[in-house]
Amino acid sequence: MCKKKVIKLAAVLVLFVSVTLSIWICKNNNAHYECTEYAMNTVIHISASGKNAQRAAEEVTEEIRKIDSRMSAHSKKSEIYQLNLRASKEPLKVSDEVFSLIKKSVYISEKTNGAFDITVKPLADVWNITSENPSLPSDEQISDALSKIGFRNIILDEKNKTVFFAREGMSLDLGAITKGYAADRAAEIFKKHNIKSALVDLGGNIYAVGKKTDGSKWKIGIQAPFKKRGEYFKLYPAEDTSIVTSGAYERYFEINGKIYHHILDPKTGYPAQSGIQSATVVCKNSVLADALSTAVYVLGKEESKSLTDIFDGIHIIILTDSGEIIEY
Ligand code: AMP
Ligand code: MG
Numbered sequence: 001m002c003k004k005k006v007i008k009l010a011a012v013l014v015l016f017v018s019v020t021l022s023i024w025i026c027k028n029n030n031a032h033y034e035c036t037e038y039a040m041n042t043v044i045h046i047s048a049s050g051k052n053a054q055r056a057a058e059e060v061t062e063e064i065r066k067i068d069s070r071m072s073a074h075s076k077k078s079e080i081y082q083l084n085l086r087a088s089k090e091p092l093k094v095s096d097e098v099f100s101l102i103k104k105s106v107y108i109s110e111k112t113n114g115a116f117d118i119t120v121k122p123l124a125d126v127w128n129i130t131s132e133n134p135s136l137p138s139d140e141q142i143s144d145a146l147s148k149i150g151f152r153n154i155i156l157d158e159k160n161k162t163v164f165f166a167r168e169g170m171s172l173d174l175g176a177i178t179k180g181y182a183a184d185r186a187a188e189i190f191k192k193h194n195i196k197s198a199l200v201d202l203g204g205n206i207y208a209v210g211k212k213t214d215g216s217k218w219k220i221g222i223q224a225p226f227k228k229r230g231e232y233f234k235l236y237p238a239e240d241t242s243i244v245t246s247g248a249y250e251r252y253f254e255i256n257g258k259i260y261h262h263i264l265d266p267k268t269g270y271p272a273q274s275g276i277q278s279a280t281v282v283c284k285n286s287v288l289a290d291a292l293s294t295a296v297y298v299l300g301k302e303e304s305k306s307l308t309d310i311f312d313g314i315h316i317i318i319l320t321d322s323g324e325i326i327e328y
Contacts, residue, residue, distance in 0.1 A: 032213075033057050040068050040179055042203030048190060049197040049213045056193035060186040060200065067185065070097070071178045073121060073171065083163055084121070084171035091155070091162035099161045101174065101181060101287070102154065108291045109151035111310050115298035116291045117266045121173035122148040127271070129262045134253040136260070142269040149266055176246075179205035180290025183242055187286070204245050207286055208238040222317065225249040225277040233319060242286035246293040247278035263297050274300030280317040288314070301326050 033053040037044045044064060046057045069075045073084060079098045086092055094102075105118045122145040126137040137145075153166040165171075174181075179202040186200040187207045198209040199218060208218040217239045221232030226249045236243060248261035248271070265272040279296035281289040292314065296304040301318050308314055308328045316328040 035061065037061055037064070039064050040182065040202060042179070044203065045199070045201040046186070047199050048195050048209075050193075050195045052193045053195060053198075056190050056195050056198070059193075060189050063185050063189060064182045064202070067178065067182045071101075071174045071181065073173055073175075080172055080174060083165075087163050088165040088168050088170055091157060091160070091164040093160060093162050096161065099156070099163070101177065102163060102172070103156055103158075104287060105174075105177065105291065106151050106154055106156065108288070108295070112292070112295035112299065112307070113303075114151060114266055115303075116176065116295035117149065117151045118172050118174055118176070119149040119151055119154065119170055120264055120266055121171040122169060123264050123266070123269055124173050124175070124262070125171075127260070127262075127264065129251050129253060129260065134260070136255060146266075146269045176294040177287050177290045179203065180242065180244060180286035180288070183207040183244075183286035183290075187242075204250070205286065205290060206238075206243045208241055208243070211239050222280050222319075223247070223249075223278070225319065234317065234325060236280075236282065236317070238282070241282055241284050242289045243280060243282050244286060244289040244293045245278055245280040246297045248297075249278070263294060265298050272298040274298060274303075275321050276300055277319045277321055277323075279304070279319075282315040282317070283311070283313055292316075304328065 032049045034047040035057055046060055048057045070078055071080055072078045073080050075081055079094050083092055109117050126141045126145045128134060148167060148169040153170060155164040155166055183200055183202055183205055187209050190198045190209045196210040197213050200207045204223055206220055208220060211217055217237040220236045220238045220243045222234045222236060222245055224231045224233040225247050246263060248259060252259050252261035261271045263272050276297060279293045281292040281296060283289045288311065292307060296316055301320060304316055305328055308316065318326040
């Protein structure tokens with residue numbers, strides 16, 4: 001073969017190899033995408049597989065950030081902030097999104113006998129669990145806060161989409177369902193992009209979309225309370241479902257060896273003490289799983305049992321103070 005022909009052949013070969021390689025890299029980039037973000041006061045992991053995985057995951061991240069500010073009680077631009085400022089004086093019109101979340105919350109409050117209650121904010125404020133120098137609130141502060149809470153004082157007007165607080169000083173805290181709502185939206189976005197395999201983990205509030213790429217179910221670890229992140233007491237096989245855990249270990253302070261945590265019992269005004277270390281709820285709707293995990297933590301093992309009769313398709317996993325695992 002002459003020298004010219006050899007050079008030509010080599011050039012064609014190099015072109016072929018580089019085109020094949022770039023197609024493979026593109027495909028590979030499309031095939032799997034993972035990212036870690038910080039939002040909603042927690043570390044968020046997103047992983048997705050399939051065509052457009054990256055685009056879908058980026059859209060999910062953006063939506064999570066938007067939900068964080070839309071549902072925040074601290075951001076002056078949020079509807080929740082405006083409600084807390086003005087809804088004790090007059091009915092306020094809100095978006096369909098906020099209206100339906102509040103309506104759903106009230107429904108879950110009714111069904112959990114008030115264990116889950118988004119009007120808990122005045123109480124959360126006096127406990128101020130996450131402050132730099134937390135201290136115990138006085139009995140007066142607690143009874144004053146208790147006089148301002150109660151989901152039955154949320155007056156909803158379905159036709160005009162307005163919210164009114166029947167008691168002066170009431171305010172809402174959607175902290176117990178915001179991550180669940182974000183997880184539901186994430187699952188919707190992945191489905192819209194036809195992603196068959198994805199996992200969203202919002203600090204223990206998980207949505208498992210489809211199965212793993214090898215066809216097996218996702219294995220979701222349930223955090224062992226007060227242990228290092230990622231140390232699990234149980235693995236749960238999951239497919240197209242949400243898994244949400246509530247526990248004292250997430251946010252708390254300690255005084256004289258006693259732990260005061262962020263899940264409050266709206267009946268007593270104190271951090272819930274129901275004899276359990278963590279409450280996990282598995283169900284397709286993550287808002288419901290999130291709300292119910294908080295409720296189960298407040299209610300304890302006996303009272304939570306009946307929730308499986310009230311809500312279809314939920315599974316409850318309780319880790320008791322004595323280390324027993326109970327499932328309904
Ligand atoms: P979670 O971690 O989902 O159980 O939600 C706990 C957060 O929801 C707390 O940090 C408070 O902001 C708020 N919260 C506390 N107690 C309750 C309750 N009983 N019902 C509804 N929200 C609550
Ligand atoms: Mg919750």
